[in-house]
Amino acid sequence: MIWHIAKKDFLLNVISVRFIIGFLLCLLIIPFTIIVNIDDYKNQMRIYQIDRQEAEKNIKETHVYSGLRPVIVKPPEPLGIFCKGISANMGDEVKTNFGQKPIFPEGEASLRDNPFLNSFLSIDFVSVITILISLLALLFSYDLFTREREDGTLKLNISKGISRSTFMAGKILGVFIILVPLLVFCYLLSFLIILLSRDVSFSTGEWMNILILFIVSLFFMVFFVLAGTFISSLVRYSSTSIVICLFAWAWFVFLAPAIINYGVESFVETELYENVRYALDEIDRQYYDIHNKKSREIQENEKLQSRSWWNANGGLDGYFETSGTPLEVMEFERKLKAWSEPLRIEYADRKWAVQKKYLDDLTRQGHWQQYLAWFSPSMIFEQVSAGLCRTDMYAFLGFMDEVHSYREILIGHFKKNKLFDSFRYITAQPLDQIVPFEEYYRISKSGNIPDCWSNSNNPVLDLSDIPVFRYRPVSLPVLINQGLLRIIALLAGSIVLFVLAQWSFNKYDIR
Amino acid sequence: MLQAIDLSKRYEDGNLALDSLNLEVNPGEIFCLLGANGAGKTTTINLFLNFIDPTGGQALINGIDVTKDPLESKRFVSYVSENVMLYGNFSSRQNLDFFARLGGKTTLTKEDYYMHMRRVGLQEEAFEMKVKKLSKGMRQKVGLTIAIIKDAPNILLDEPTAGLDPKAASELLKILGGLRDQGKAILMCTHDIFRAKSIANRVGIMKEGRLVMVRTREEFLEEDLEKIYMDYMQEAVL
Numbered sequence: 001m002i003w004h005i006a007k008k009d010f011l012l013n014v015i016s017v018r019f020i021i022g023f024l025l026c027l028l029i030i031p032f033t034i035i036v037n038i039d040d041y042k043n044q045m046r047i048y049q050i051d052r053q054e055a056e057k058n059i060k061e062t063h064v065y066s067g068l069r070p071v072i073v074k075p076p077e078p079l080g081i082f083c084k085g086i087s088a089n090m091g092d093e094v095k096t097n098f099g100q101k102p103i104f105p106e107g108e109a110s111l112r113d114n115p116f117l118n119s120f121l122s123i124d125f126v127s128v129i130t131i132l133i134s135l136l137a138l139l140f141s142y143d144l145f146t147r148e149r150e151d152g153t154l155k156l157n158i159s160k161g162i163s164r165s166t167f168m169a170g171k172i173l174g175v176f177i178i179l180v181p182l183l184v185f186c187y188l189l190s191f192l193i194i195l196l197s198r199d200v201s202f203s204t205g206e207w208m209n210i211l212i213l214f215i216v217s218l219f220f221m222v223f224f225v226l227a228g229t230f231i232s233s234l235v236r237y238s239s240t241s242i243v244i245c246l247f248a249w250a251w252f253v254f255l256a257p258a259i260i261n262y263g264v265e266s267f268v269e270t271e272l273y274e275n276v277r278y279a280l281d282e283i284d285r286q287y288y289d290i291h292n293k294k295s296r297e298i299q300e301n302e303k304l305q306s307r308s309w310w311n312a313n314g315g316l317d318g319y320f321e322t323s324g325t326p327l328e329v330m331e332f333e334r335k336l337k338a339w340s341e342p343l344r345i346e347y348a349d350r351k352w353a354v355q356k357k358y359l360d361d362l363t364r365q366g367h368w369q370q371y372l373a374w375f376s377p378s379m380i381f382e383q384v385s386a387g388l389c390r391t392d393m394y395a396f397l398g399f400m401d402e403v404h405s406y407r408e409i410l411i412g413h414f415k416k417n418k419l420f421d422s423f424r425y426i427t428a429q430p431l432d433q434i435v436p437f438e439e440y441y442r443i444s445k446s447g448n449i450p451d452c453w454s455n456s457n458n459p460v461l462d463l464s465d466i467p468v469f470r471y472r473p474v475s476l477p478v479l480i481n482q483g484l485l486r487i488i489a490l491l492a493g494s495i496v497l498f499v500l501a502q503w504s505f506n507k508y509d510i511r
Numbered sequence: 512m513l514q515a516i517d518l519s520k521r522y523e524d525g526n527l528a529l530d531s532l533n534l535e536v537n538p539g540e541i542f543c544l545l546g547a548n549g550a551g552k553t554t555t556i557n558l559f560l561n562f563i564d565p566t567g568g569q570a571l572i573n574g575i576d577v578t579k580d581p582l583e584s585k586r587f588v589s590y591v592s593e594n595v596m597l598y599g600n601f602s603s604r605q606n607l608d609f610f611a612r613l614g615g616k617t618t619l620t621k622e623d624y625y626m627h628m629r630r631v632g633l634q635e636e637a638f639e640m641k642v643k644k645l646s647k648g649m650r651q652k653v654g655l656t657i658a659i660i661k662d663a664p665n666i667l668l669d670e671p672t673a674g675l676d677p678k679a680a681s682e683l684l685k686i687l688g689g690l691r692d693q694g695k696a697i698l699m700c701t702h703d704i705f706r707a708k709s710i711a712n713r714v715g716i717m718k719e720g721r722l723v724m725v726r727t728r729e730e731f732l733e734e735d736l737e738k739i740y741m742d743y744m745q746e747a748v749l
Contacts, residue, residue, distance in 0.1 A: 001613065004609070004612050004613065005613070008598070008601075008609050011601075012598060012600055012601070015600060151596045151598075151599075152592055152594060152595070152596030153596055153597065153598060155560070155562060155590070155592060156590065156592065156595075156596075156597075156610065156654075156657070157610075157613065158560070158562065159560050159562075159585060159588070159589075159590040160585065160610060160613040160614045160661075161582050161583075161585030161586050161614065161615070162582070162613060163582055509563070510562055511557060511562055511563070
């Protein structure tokens with residue numbers, strides 16, 4: 001009997017204007033969105049490849065260990081075509097610096113060649129599903145009972161000896177069998193465009209993520225169908241129902257997310273990043289005070305009159321490379337680095353305490369946003385989708401944790417192999433060609449400068465034993481586990497709405 | 512058989528729509544309930560169909576209390592409303608098929624539906640026409656066909672001739688007469704005293720929720736039913 005009612009509703013809906021408009025909207029918006037996002041992905045991939053080549057080139061040209069700053073370039077997430085999440089606001093590369101732990105990736109955040117166009121083209125597949133499917137779900141369910149009552153067919157149906165529960169179940173199933181094919185159509189259309197584009201390929205695991213995303217989309221749709229059903233069971237007129245449904249839609253899809261985000265930013269306090277930067281600069285100043293004091297102390301101990309370099313490059317990040325430098329100065333620099341680099345790492349940890357507090361504040365805001373998202377099914381859906389597409393806050397934090405772990409591994413490697421104490425930390429010049437002061441002056445006055453006195457002429461580092469960073473995307477079970485509670489919340493909300501609709505329709509005055 | 516035993520309905524606003532109605536409609540009988548608007552006729556039908564719950568008494572269909580076992584009781588009753596509003600985008604045959612299956616008749620063929628529609632005098636061209644394009648008289652006939660197909664022993668009709676032209680109304684009554692001859696118990700609420708007089712075995716006049724008068728066919732044919740009815744109506748107006 002349920003199927004019989006559902007089939008009737010399906011046949012009536014499939015020839016309705018709302019279905020035709022809904023179908024046309026899907027047919028127009030989905031391809032456009034997917035094409036734009038494939039284009040974004042291609043741009044991201046282009047940027048990634050350029051950045052990666054540059055990082056590889058730089059590392060291959062490194063002569064000394066103090067210049068070894070592996071740049072980790074994060075590959076763009078192909079699943080980002082479905083849900084961009086926060087990836088559009090994040091850079092793609094992180095420098096593993098001993099002097100400071102990275103907090104955010106740097107690099108290209110903008111996806112388009114013309115940044116002025118970003119805001120016009122930033123909608124993704126999940127946003128379309130959030131807006132369109134929730135609207136269609138409400139448009140197909142707002143008059144489930146009111147229209148039948150207004151048309152007089154509700155009395156005729158109920159007079160046939162079917163229970164109200166059966167009638168309601170049939171009506172809801174009728175909406176599902178029209179909307180589920182529409183949702184499937186949206187996904188199939190997007191797959192078709194992705195496959196035809198040949199620019200994106202998904203692994204088996206990623207296809208599984210998409211399958212779960214589809215299932216979550218179904219749950220999301222069910223929620224709005226049941227919300228419309230409940231509203232329809234509360235009121236007598238379709239005109240009242242559509243007004244309430246449109247308000248509920250605007251609230252859940254636009255207002256609640258905006259209010260939640262604004263509320264979280266306003267009421268969950270965070271330190272201003274300017275203050276964080278000031279605190280970091282202060283720690284750096286302390287480090288350089290100690291560094292300079294120690295530098296003078298070593299210089300006095302070594303009885304070094306002056307620090308002369310034939311060729312030297314360096315920076316505040318600890319990089320120092322020299323060639324053609326007198327043995328006494330070279331020894332001084334080596335001793336200074338052997339002492340200063342562990343201290344630099346220690347001060348990086350001190351700075352991390354400040355950075356971590358700032359990051360924790362931001363994360364706390366993120367967590368609050370997620371707690372409050374329980375009031376908005378569209379936010380829950382978008383967060384679960386971003387999680388499944390590995391473009392959410394957790395994916396970002398996970399990536400940064402991996403970068404930090406890699407940095408620790410790299411530091412461990414340097415310490416284990418005593419690289420901070422080595423001449424190779426500061427010079428690529430062969431050790432047997434490093435000469436004392438007297439010889440240095442003689443050669444420099446003669447004008448007959450050996451090639452090895454130039455940094456660029458010396459051999460690059462052999463990096464075969466240096467630990468390599470390997471990006472491991474979060475696995476599907478972990479992603480499901482992260483989003484499980486929110487998926488359950490979506491289902492629980494649907495169950496509550498179903499029970500409420502059932503209760504309300506049992507009392508519905510069908511006259 | 513339809514029975515109302517001290518059947519009452521008081522709405523939440525305090526209005527007593529039906530006051531201790533006692534009524535019995537036997538197989539092979541047409542009982543016409545006459546009365547002004549708000550007299551309680553439609554409330555009686557709604558109570559028999561369990562669309563609303565009574566605040567007192569019982570409504571029985573074939574001895575089954577409609578509030579205690581609404582689904583079972585509805586197996587034994589068909590209903591035709593004042594304005595038969597079917598699914599406008601379905602044809603007459605599709606509407607018949609839907610409601611027949613809903614009533615448990617799952618083996619009927621297209622030819623069976625055509626046969627039933629011919630029997631109520633619906634024109635052939637209306638069989639596959641969308642219901643929204645049919646006249647009110649045609650829709651009433653489709654509605655009656657739905658009731659006939661269910662083949663329930665009891666039929667409830669709420670103002671079935673309202674808005675119909677004389678010919679269509681006369682055809683409808685002829686069909687009802689045929690159903691009575693088949694042994695159906697028919698309760699019909701109407702304003703139309705002339706139609707009631709021409710078809711009813713018994714008539715009852717309702718006023719302010721009470722059944723104030725019942726006459727058998729023999730009795731009302733001897734009396735001036737119009738005058739009695741108008742007198743009651745007049746009192747109601749005063």
